Amino acid sequence: MKKPLLPLLSLLGALGAQASENLKEPLDFSYNTQIYGRPMIEAIPTWGSGGILGLGEIGGIGGSGELFTFLQSGYFALIFLAIIIAIPLVFLGHYMVIGPKRFSHEGKKIKVFNTFNIMVHWIAGIPFVLLCITGLLMVFGDALGGGAFIRFARDVHGLATIIFAIFGPLMFIMWVKHALFKMYDIDWMLILGGYLSKVKRPIPAGKFNAGQKMWFWVCTM
Amino acid sequence: MESQARVKFYCDEARCIDCHGCDVACKEAHHLPVGINRRRVVTLNEGLVGKEKSLSIACMHCSDAPCAQVCPVDCFYVRADGIVLHDKEKCIGCGYCLYACPFGAPQFPKSGIFGSRGPMDKCTFCAGGPEETHSEKEYKLYGQNRIAEGKVPVCAAMCSTKALLAGDSDSISLIIRERVLKRGSGTASVPYTWSQAYKD
Numbered sequence: 131m132k133k134p135l136l137p138l139l140s141l142l143g144a145l146g147a148q149a150s151e152n153l154k155e156p157l158d159f160s161y162n163t164q165i166y167g168r169p170m171i172e173a174i175p176t177w178g179s180g181g182i183l184g185l186g187e188i189g190g191i192g193g194s195g196e197l198f199t200f201l202q203s204g205y206f207a208l209i210f211l212a213i214i215i216a217i218p219l220v221f222l223g224h225y226m227v228i229g230p231k232r233f234s235h236e237g238k239k240i241k242v243f244n245t246f247n248i249m250v251h252w253i254a255g256i257p258f259v260l261l262c263i264t265g266l267l268m269v270f271g272d273a274l275g276g277g278a279f280i281r282f283a284r285d286v287h288g289l290a291t292i293i294f295a296i297f298g299p300l301m302f303i304m305w306v307k308h309a310l311f312k313m314y315d316i317d318w319m320l321i322l323g324g325y326l327s328k329v330k331r332p333i334p335a336g337k338f339n340a341g342q343k344m345w346f347w348v349c350t351m
Numbered sequence: 352m353e354s355q356a357r358v359k360f361y362c363d364e365a366r367c368i369d370c371h372g373c374d375v376a377c378k379e380a381h382h383l384p385v386g387i388n389r390r391r392v393v394t395l396n397e398g399l400v401g402k403e404k405s406l407s408i409a410c411m412h413c414s415d416a417p418c419a420q421v422c423p424v425d426c427f428y429v430r431a432d433g434i435v436l437h438d439k440e441k442c443i444g445c446g447y448c449l450y451a452c453p454f455g456a457p458q459f460p461k462s463g464i465f466g467s468r469g470p471m472d473k474c475t476f477c478a479g480g481p482e483e484t485h486s487e488k489e490y491k492l493y494g495q496n497r498i499a500e501g502k503v504p505v506c507a508a509m510c511s512t513k514a515l516l517a518g519d520s521d522s523i524s525l526i527i528r529e530r531v532l533k534r535g536s537g538t539a540s541v542p543y544t545w546s547q548a549y550k551d
Contacts, residue, residue, distance in 0.1 A: 198421065198447075198450045198451060199417040199420055199421055199450075199451040202420070202421040202423075202447060202450075202451070203417075203420035203421055207423075268423050268424075268443065268445065269423060270423075271423040271424035271425075271443060272422075272423060272424050272425035274424075275424070275441070276424030276425070276426055276438075276441035276442065276443055277424075277440055277441050277443075280424055280443045281443040281444065281470075283443075284443050284444065284445060284467075285467060288467065
């Protein structure tokens with residue numbers, strides 16, 4: 131929008147040079163009207179490390195630094211704290227109210243998944259657990275004092291990310307077809323997989339039941 | 352309300368001649384490794400004859416510093432005079448402060464065998480760090496502590512045109528006002544660096 135105007139502006143500028151000299155303006159704002167605004171900061175070229183992603187971004191990706199500051203300063207840690215307290219409480223509540231359900235482990239064992247499935251699941255699962263643990267260590271790093279231990283957690287987090295980034299999507303592709311919604315999932319949802327009673331009955335399921343499917347989508351997304 | 356002494360940096364864009372004296376002085380004074388720039392000079396309107404302006408930028412030592420707000424290990428602390436410092440032994444080099452910083456001040460030296468980000472490094476206003484003042488450890492981790500010697504930061508001391516000012520806010524405001532009056536220009540609006548950093 132402004133570009134085609136530039137030659138015209140500079141011509142006018144040359145004509146009006148005499149006048150602007152008299153004004154003793156220390157800074158010509160005609161080329162960057164927001165010189166004291168955000169563009170000045172955006173004009174900062176890459177320096178030092180080249181940014182988090184090596185792209186030299188300043189103030190967060192796409193200028194989201196302010197939003198990030200707001201969320202990180204008060205909300206992320208609180209959300210994680212709520213999760214790590216609430217989930218065990220829900221489990222405990224379920225155990226107290228419904229109680230354990232025992233199944234016989236006698237009889238012939240059936241191999242449902244092939245070796246490839248099992249391997250991918252393990253290689254995605256181990257880094258997943260590592261990511262959770264080291265991530266929580268970093269989120270609550272202030273309570274843990276920071277320093278070498280949390281730095282180690284950060285390094286483990288980074289390495290686990292690489293492995294999970296390969297085998298996580300692989301696992302997703304492997305099982306996504308079986309994890310799509312089917313009509314019998316409604317039946318499962320109606321009895322919540324039988325989790326809310328001690329009655330033993332067949333669980334409506336294909337390769338996976340609706341509970342496993344929900345877990346699949348939570349873990350891979 | 353704003354009467355208490357509070358340090359500030361100010362760069363006069365009418366005086367800065369893009370000589371890079373400040374960032375070279377900073378690197379030399381603190382023995383900073385290659386790739387670590389606590390201070391640097393930014394040029395605006397580059398290539399437009401007569402329109403080029405340069406500014407020297409470093410950590411502005413913000414009030415309510417965003418870096419200190421986002422740090423997951425709380426390694427930052429703010430001195431009574433407003434200088435924002437951090438504990439490199441606590442820092443885990445996560446880079447959150449760089450996300451939050453409007454000035455791109457935090458620097459991350461590579462460390463370890465995988466070349467991952469080491470503990471963050473930034474301008475200390477030449478005030479050292481949490482270690483014992485003038486100790487070898489402080490010098491090694493944070494560089495000189497000129498504030499403890501009663502000197503201004505080396506960048507401002509070095510500035511040949513006195514474009515870069517460092518000191519308590521009242522004195523700096525006085526100098527800026529005087530300069531603007533003498534120049535006769537009416538552009539003494541609060542620079543973005545100030546409104547962003549000090550909420551002025």
